[in-house]
Amino acid sequence: MSAVLVTGGAGFIGSHIAEAYLAAGHEVVVIDNLSRGKRKNIPFGVEFIQADIRDPMVVELIRERRFEIINHHAAQVDVRVSVADPRLDASINLDGLLNLLEAARRYGVRRFIFVSSGGVVYGEPEVMPTPETAPKLPASPYGVTKLTGEQYLYYYHRVHGLDYAAVRYSNVYGPRQDPHGEAGVVAIFSTRLLDGAPVVVFGDGEQTRDYVSVRDVVAANMLLSDAELRPARLLDDRAFNVGTGVETSVNELAAALGRVSEKTPEIRREPARDGELLRSSLDASKLRRLGWVPAMELDRGLRETFQWIAEQ
């Protein structure tokens, strides 16, 4: 079977992606610098190379192994880090991407999957759920590098014929989500509930997000690894929202986690955070037309995540 390179495969989402390619019979190589990822996340049977995506040895690796697919999940993922250090964010998310892209176009990669973010490229969108064609108005350096990443892909596609798909995720949750980060509210709330600590809600808690299970995110990646896609004329032609289209408020999420954990969450209210998006939900009709359906209902997905965190 053909070989697949998964960058960031020691991280939350990338490790599930690596597992799925392996289950589909591919030979899977993971590169990750373990800046946030963990060795124990890497599925058994995957070849792991500890490396930074900016390292020239990655080009050598792509030359030697002739990957059929590169699935690029490694990134600087923290909005606040991007604000504090935009150059670091650009170095990983753009220079790192270009290191991979230059090798991909030279050494015959069949398809490149780039992970963008539907939570940041649209800024504060007017239309809900937001379609791919909505204005792209990122409000953080992280949003800028995700959008610029897509534009680079579009350029490599148009000028060098590189085939690609860009996936714009909503808020992904599931097992292996890091509960210590700033994002990942499902994992953070679960950990607080387990510790018997209050969950912190900023503002009135009516801000909404579109929570999509990592299981459904994996299915989207698998579909887009093989789907026949028309050549892109516009940037959005090869961009796919991955979300449920359902808005869940922070208050509703806390209540749902209370239900699945059979604990009553104690809520601590704190002032709203500057610049926090009020509403977010993605219209994934385009991906649905290719056959994708988000199959995991929120309560079932939350239960799975809560149980996983409880076992840790």
Ligand SMILES: NC(=O)c1ccc[n+]([C@@H]2O[C@H](COP(=O)([O-])OP(=O)(O)OC[C@H]3O[C@@H](n4cnc5c(N)ncnc54)[C@H](O)[C@@H]3O)[C@@H](O)[C@H]2O)c1
């Ligand atoms: N979690 C979400 O809700 C969400 C939403 C939208 C987009 N995304 C995107 O999905 C991807 C995966 O995110 P995640 O939530 O699994 O985060 P994560 O931090 O668990 O995974 C990112 C992985 O990349 C690795 N990495 C970081 N910098 C690297 C470098 N320079 N070289 C090699 N490896 C490096 C980290 O060690 C980590 O294992 C990212 O591209 C992120 O921007 C995530």
